[in-house]
Amino acid sequence: MFEEMRTRDFVRWMFFGILIAAFALVQLSPNPLILDVGIQLTFYVIVPVLYFGRQFQKQQVPLSRVVFLKGASRWLLPLAGLVTLSTFFSMAMLWLQLRVLMPVAPWMVDSLLERAPFPDNIAYLITVSLIVAVIGPIAEEFMFRGLLLKRLISKTSMWEGIGTSSLLFGMLHMDFFGAFLFGVTASILYLLTDNLLIPILLHIFHNSLVVGLMFISPGWPEWLTVMESADIYTKAVPNAIVLFVTSILIFAVILRLAQSLNKKKEEEKYQAFLKKQREALQNEPDHPEMP
Template sequence: MQDLSTIRFDRLKVRHLLLAFGIINVAIAILLISSGIDVNNKLFTPLSYLSSFLATCVWICYRCQQVGIDLLQVIGKPDRQVRWWQIIGLAVAGVIFSLASFIVFLGLISYLFPQFTEQVLVSITSRNSLTPSADDTPLDRLLVFLMLVVVAPLAEELIFRGVILHRWAQKWSLPTSVIVTSLVFGFLHINPIGISMFGLVLALLYLKTKTLWVPIAAHAINNFIVFCMTLQTPSATETTSLSLQSLQSNLWAGLVMMGISLFFLGRFIRRNFPVKQLASSK
């Protein structure tokens, strides 16, 4: 496997990446709106996401070439010795933990802020949601599938584990970078607790295998399970009514699922969390 410590990210700044991503997002939004696609159109979110992240990946490739970073070395090659059953198990445990933590967190919040909880549920199941709903057209589902299962794993792993993890590891330390990138990754999603935990697992998978293809695969499996779970999502009104009545009564089930999934995720994290820099990672 390649020595990841030899990759220098000093000239590739995270703030430049964020600035480029922001400019690309604004430009894509303007292009979509000027082409006649309304912001409230179901196609707007997946088209905007796909275009923005693919364009950002192109910018990363161009910038890495400019500063002399070998992206092929960053990405690495798949190792035949990778235990794919373990990768699938971690992806499944990540889905369970994310779902359970969301149920527990939202259930607890519903005691104090029931109206806020209802608004969250409506926003999740609205026509602008990133997940498909039962009345979507085949084109809607195809675009969401490409967004969740193909582009999101490739682009987000390249950005967070391939670039930001390395940059912050050289700026601070590897353990700090692993934690901070996982938290940033989580808080950019609607379920920060569950996604931060999964982001931590993805970072450790990358450091353990020294290839981005493994966290990309785990990410894709995780998102594919979520995509399949949401194919038969009912309407926003039905989901809100059902959830508000059942969230609190299902808190115990969420806690049990959290405990079971956390046992497997926690064991993997304890065994693989880095205590040294990339050169000493295994």
């Protein structure tokens, strides 16, 4: 399915799609909010729907082949735990990055901690929140765990594909380390379940929590969140402890999932070997009876 798609074709579609959308939107309205929403909808909705829809139709593969509900419910609780773990890790990792930057680039720290006011346009806020919390995760999972991961695996190996796709995923996010580990986890979950819905749910849960905290309680939890430069030092101990504990737990989870994935792949190889042997025996001509 995804292995037969070409990444460069998708990149070409995305490049020209955004170029055309930006030109059209600038001509239609000078409002920067409309331009922002239009570009995001092009990136996360229009181009992915057109490209993947065409590919699914071309290959005559139903969407239910890669996204299905069967067996998904048993993953809901583990996914919620992973999201909680990932969120606390990202908070503590942000503290570490700010702590490293503070002595050499305090101006950058101030810039990162500066919180821009929300626009007064309610429709814009609702639309962007839906894109970040729901639409974006769905599109990104099709792009990174579907197309990119599968293509890289077909060209290299399973673990090289996981590592490279997660590295690229991390490079496109401000929280590089958190996004990289998230990418590794999501990739393993997809390969383990063969169901893109599982990493999609993980991504939606994570982004929805981030959006919710941003609007409802941006300073939660108060004992951990760095809101100003002084917090880098006053909240150093809890952040260091959280970073240490969550790092161990995340690596333990990834290791456990990786072991399950390796076991699954070995079983698939064994079953493929048995199938090949059975086919060889069935195709083997009968020997003539001895006189």
